[in-house]
Amino acid sequence: MKNSKLLTAFTSKTLQLKNHVVMAPMTRSRAFGNVPNDIMATYYTLRVEAGLIITEGVSPSKNGLGYPNIPAIYSEEQIVGWRKIARAVHEKGGKIFLQIMHTGRIAHELNLPQGGEIIGPSAIQAPGENYTIEGPKANGVPREMTKQDIEQTQNEYVQAAKNAITAGFDGIEIHAANGYLPNQFLDKGANQRKDEYGGSVENRCRFVLETTQKIANAIGAEKTGIRISPLGEFNGMVFYMEIYQTYNYLVExxxxxxLSYLHLAKMSDAVPDEYLEELATTFNGVVIFNGGYGYNLSKAEKILLKNDRYLVSIGSPFVSNPDLIKRIELEAELNEVDVNTLYTLGEEGYITYPTLEQCLK
Structure with a gap:
């Protein structure tokens, strides 16, 4: 695919990238004690040929650490760890955004540090289980957030964004998809509040819009992106009558x-491509398409040819192919992902996948 648009440079008012390929954010659970470390720096620098790297989800507070061994960015030690990663990526010529992820009700008490608690828009337990040091456990019941909690959480997001810029990142992405806290506010199943943050479309969108505005004001809109998953039912989100109206209003x-960009995540084959493309045309800035495009390069090529504002993010193939860009260019075979090492601590299945050059020896 040497003449592929995927591999050509991309330029917009907010982004100047070496190609149209974005490495999608993917939780890998290597941050022991929630602190970024040296093997994480190696992991990201091995993938610097992506036009843009978006990190795994990074918590803005103790309350957002619902999974084991996911990183955060609220302490000085965590900022120092991320600074090493951002510097290492930049030294290799890469660009990197940090994704801010608050798990909200997708959490278990065993995964939270001392002082952390499970919170959500309403006291409604998410279905399913969460992995803990004691094995799979049902997600905990969240405490319904007060208005003071909402303001404090938004301030934590803002401080996390400031910390990311201090650490040297090119920008941040707000994770408002996949059933995590901002998505929980959008969802009629998880959000049954009776105040100005629940009920109507406008009210359920309020938390996301206020948080995004505050972050953009603090670090610059050109350094602020957002990821949403329209119609997605992952992590207990539900399909409801006003869901199209909700996402149309949110994007408008x-x-x-x-903003720097809008990242559209397709969470299942049931979500129509046509609807995501409709939302993309509604948005007047850069749009990153995710979900299926990384597995079907001809599909990725077609979406890029539709509009010069579009990018494509690729997830799992980047896990097992650190030199994915070269493999795309040469149409080379890809390493398969070892699902058994996706979330384990240590180097195995993280920085041990061979490059194409190593495979051919």
Whole structure:
């Protein structure tokens, strides 16, 4: 695919990238004690040929650490760890955004550090289980957030964004998808509040829009992206009558913020491509398409040819192929992902996948 648009440079008002390929954010659970470390720096620098790297989800507070061994960025030690990673990526010529992820009700008490608690828009337990040091456990019951909690959480997001810029990142992505805290506010199943943060479409979008605006004000809209998963039912999100109206309204309102990009995640084959493309045309800035495009390069090529504002993010193939860009260019065979080492501590299945050059020896 040497003449592929995927591999050509991309330029917009907010992004200047070496190609149209974005490494999608993927939880890998290597941050022992929630602190970024040296093998994480190695992991990201091995993938610097992506036009843009978006990190795994990074918690803005103790309350957002619902999974074991995921990183955070609220302490000085964590900022120092991330600074090493951002510097290492930049030294290799890469660009990297940090994704801010608060798990909200997708959490278990055993995974939270001392002082952390499970919170959500309503006291409604998420279905399913969470992996803990004691094995799989049902997700905990969240405490319904007060208005003071909402303001404090938004401030934590803002401080996390500031910390990311201090650590040297090119920008941040707000994770408002996949059933995590911002998505929980959008969802009628998880959010049954009776105040201005629940009920109507406008009210359920309020937390996401306010948080995004505050972050953009703090670090610059050009350094602020957001990821959403329209119609997605992952992590207990539900399909409801107003869901199309909700996402149409959300994207229309995001338009006025002049963000770096909108990241559209397709969480299942049941989500129509046509609807995501409709939302993309509604948005007036850069749009990153995710979900299926990385597995079907001809599909990725077609979406890129539709609009010069579009990028494609690729997930799992980047896990097992650190030199994925070269493999795309040469149409080379890809390493398969070892699902048994996706979330284990240590180097195995993280920085041990061979490059194409090593495979051919």
């Amino acid at each position: 309102r995001l338009n006025s913020l002049n």
